[in-house]
Amino acid sequence: MSKKYETVIGLEVHVQLQTESKLFCGCSAAYGAEPNSNTCPICLGLPGTLPMLNKRALRFALQASRAADCQINQFSKFDRKNYFYPDLPKGYQISQYDLPLGYDGRITIETEEGETKEIGLTRIHLEEDAGKLIHAGSVGDSAHSYVDYNRGGVPLIEIVSEPDIRSPEEARAYLNALKQIILYLGISDCNMEEGSLRCDANVSLRTRGDREFGIKAEVKNMNSFRAVERALAYEVKRQEKLLDAGRKVVQETRTWDESRQETVSMRGKEEAEDYRYFPEPDLMPLEISDEFIEEIDDSLPELPLEKKHRFQEQYDLPAYDAGVLTQSRELAKLFEESAGKYDDAKEVSNWLMGEYLRLLKENEVEPGQDELNGEKLAELLELIEDGTISSKIAKEVFEETFVSGKAPGEVVEERGLKQISDEDELAEIVAGIVADNPEVVEDIKGGKDKAIGFLVGQVMQETRGKANPQLANQLIREEIEKH
Amino acid sequence: MISREEIAHIAELASLKLTEEEKEEFSEQLSDVLNYINKILEVDTEGVEPTYYPLPSSNILREDEVTNQDRRQEMLEQAPDKEDDQFKVPGIEQKE
Numbered sequence: 001m002s003k004k005y006e007t008v009i010g011l012e013v014h015v016q017l018q019t020e021s022k023l024f025c026g027c028s029a030a031y032g033a034e035p036n037s038n039t040c041p042i043c044l045g046l047p048g049t050l051p052m053l054n055k056r057a058l059r060f061a062l063q064a065s066r067a068a069d070c071q072i073n074q075f076s077k078f079d080r081k082n083y084f085y086p087d088l089p090k091g092y093q094i095s096q097y098d099l100p101l102g103y104d105g106r107i108t109i110e111t112e113e114g115e116t117k118e119i120g121l122t123r124i125h126l127e128e129d130a131g132k133l134i135h136a137g138s139v140g141d142s143a144h145s146y147v148d149y150n151r152g153g154v155p156l157i158e159i160v161s162e163p164d165i166r167s168p169e170e171a172r173a174y175l176n177a178l179k180q181i182i183l184y185l186g187i188s189d190c191n192m193e194e195g196s197l198r199c200d201a202n203v204s205l206r207t208r209g210d211r212e213f214g215i216k217a218e219v220k221n222m223n224s225f226r227a228v229e230r231a232l233a234y235e236v237k238r239q240e241k242l243l244d245a246g247r248k249v250v251q252e253t254r255t256w257d258e259s260r261q262e263t264v265s266m267r268g269k270e271e272a273e274d275y276r277y278f279p280e281p282d283l284m285p286l287e288i289s290d291e292f293i294e295e296i297d298d299s300l301p302e303l304p305l306e307k308k309h310r311f312q313e314q315y316d317l318p319a320y321d322a323g324v325l326t327q328s329r330e331l332a333k334l335f336e337e338s339a340g341k342y343d344d345a346k347e348v349s350n351w352l353m354g355e356y357l358r359l360l361k362e363n364e365v366e367p368g369q370d371e372l373n374g375e376k377l378a379e380l381l382e383l384i385e386d387g388t389i390s391s392k393i394a395k396e397v398f399e400e401t402f403v404s405g406k407a408p409g410e411v412v413e414e415r416g417l418k419q420i421s422d423e424d425e426l427a428e429i430v431a432g433i434v435a436d437n438p439e440v441v442e443d444i445k446g447g448k449d450k451a452i453g454f455l456v457g458q459v460m461q462e463t464r465g466k467a468n469p470q471l472a473n474q475l476i477r478e479e480i481e482k483h
Numbered sequence: 484m485i486s487r488e489e490i491a492h493i494a495e496l497a498s499l500k501l502t503e504e505e506k507e508e509f510s511e512q513l514s515d516v517l518n519y520i521n522k523i524l525e526v527d528t529e530g531v532e533p534t535y536y537p538l539p540s541s542n543i544l545r546e547d548e549v550t551n552q553d554r555r556q557e558m559l560e561q562a563p564d565k566e567d568d569q570f571k572v573p574g575i576e577q578k579e
């Protein structure tokens with residue numbers, strides 16, 4: 001981080017809302033349909049058609065606004081943003097200009113130092129997405145482009161932050177926090193690869209202590225949170241160099257080139273930034289009552305950060321554990337179900353953060369798509385606690401339950417995995433192994449106590465891991481005494 | 484008075500190509516229109532809520548239901564050019 005300059009970042013995030021139909025027409029909003037199969041006269045802007053607002057999209061946008069602590073414009077309206085581009089069939093985008101649904105909100109992030117910081121939100125508004133342009137041929141010389149309007153008219157919310165972000169790391173933390181909230185609300189899948197979450201950034205530098213902002217560049221086309229962090233880091237360095245050389249930052253739009261890992265100027269956009277907004281005459285305004293806002297507030301789930309703090313308190317978990325467990329709503333739910341049935345919450349947390357997350361990754365599934373539930377995890381932990389199985393065997397059982405949903409007790413029974421804690425049974429096995437390894441026995445007698453580990457290993461191997469290791473150790477010592 | 488430069492800018496935004504005579508002509512006409520509209524500024528609107536819509540209607544909403552079938556052939560017919568279920572448009576200089 002530069003000592004001389006302060007980084008100032010503001011982010012604009014577009015989130016596609018997971019509705020069944022588009023924002024203003026009855027076309028399906030599903031991703032991945034055949035080109036143009038989800039189009040109609042309304043979303044193609046044919047003359048004489050009238051848009052009508054999707055109730056659920058409005059609800060989702062209000063939920064996002066309230067979850068981010070926004071005030072609501074109780075009189076709100078839509079406006080036309082006018083520009084020409086082939087992905088926009090009407091020649092304008094229906095958006096919101098001066099009366100966005102939500103304004104003056106905030107998102108709390110946790111910095112790497114573990115401190116919390118509030119990032120202000122200027123606004124959250126509802127708008128329609130554009131279609132998808134496919135360029136034929138190579139860059140620059142393509143004679144034609146193709147357009148798929150399936151995405152055109154799909155509902156989006158645009159979330160605009162204040163220039164409160166002070167580093168690329170904070171930008172990433174902000175995006176993570178925002179995504180988590182949206183996922184908790186269940187209003188979008190936030191899949192960046194499929195474009196359901198997109199992010200543009202405004203970046204500028206100012207000399208530390210200055211009040212006024214420096215000249216900003218807008219960075220677009222960052223396709224992952226990691227790309228955002230890298231693009232911003234690159235941009236900060238680039239501007240630093242310019243300023244240090246006594247040159248000026250040009251106000252412009254730059255695109256992140258993932259393969260070259262640098263931002264590149266997109267010339268010629270300056271003239272077009274004159275959108276001539278005016279009220280959309282085809283849509284009636286919105287009047288949002290106090291009761292409706294109250295109803296929205298009541299519908300909000302416990303949000304990630306609240307949940308995290310509650311987990312730390314209620315279950316006495318370290319901040320790290322609570323953070324990991326509340327990353328997804330499903331995972332948090334699984335934790336609470338398990339911890340409700342098994343009283344060592346930290347042990348539950350260890351299994352979820354360890355084995356469970358490992359298996360999710362290995363099987364490429366999300367929490368909730370596996371067969372484990374709280375009752376089954378609690379049962380498994382009981383089996384370890386009462387000595388029925390060793391923790392090593394427990395991992396095998398856990399995996400089976402994760403995949404098939406079979407109760408742990410059943411898996412142990414079926415596979416004969418019960419720990420051998422029966423002294424007579426184990427003593428017999430131990431006697432055999434001690435007899436088979438006279439040299440090792442001599443070593444132990446000669447003072448090489450560590451060699452006993454080898455014999456314990458042999459016992460575990462012979463019993464396929466089912467021997468109670470402490471008991472095996474004790475019995476081996478007793479057996480050696482006899483020799 | 485709307486200058487010829489402003490007319491040129493507005494025409495550019497609207498993707499219109501105007502001749503010099505047309506710019507002159509529209510500069511005068513749009514100035515007249517604007518002057519006429521500007522009379523409204525003489526009215527004292529202190530304390531009056533802005534009127535965005537002439538109709539006393541609000542909250543016209545529809546349920547979130549898919550009601551449309553696949554009409555892509557019919558839709559594609561509306562366009563001057565198409566290819567394999569896609570709308571075909573003149574090449575756009577790739578900005579990326």
Ligand SMILES: [Zn+2]
Pocket residue numbers: 022025026027038039040041042043044153551
């Ligand atoms: Zn449609």
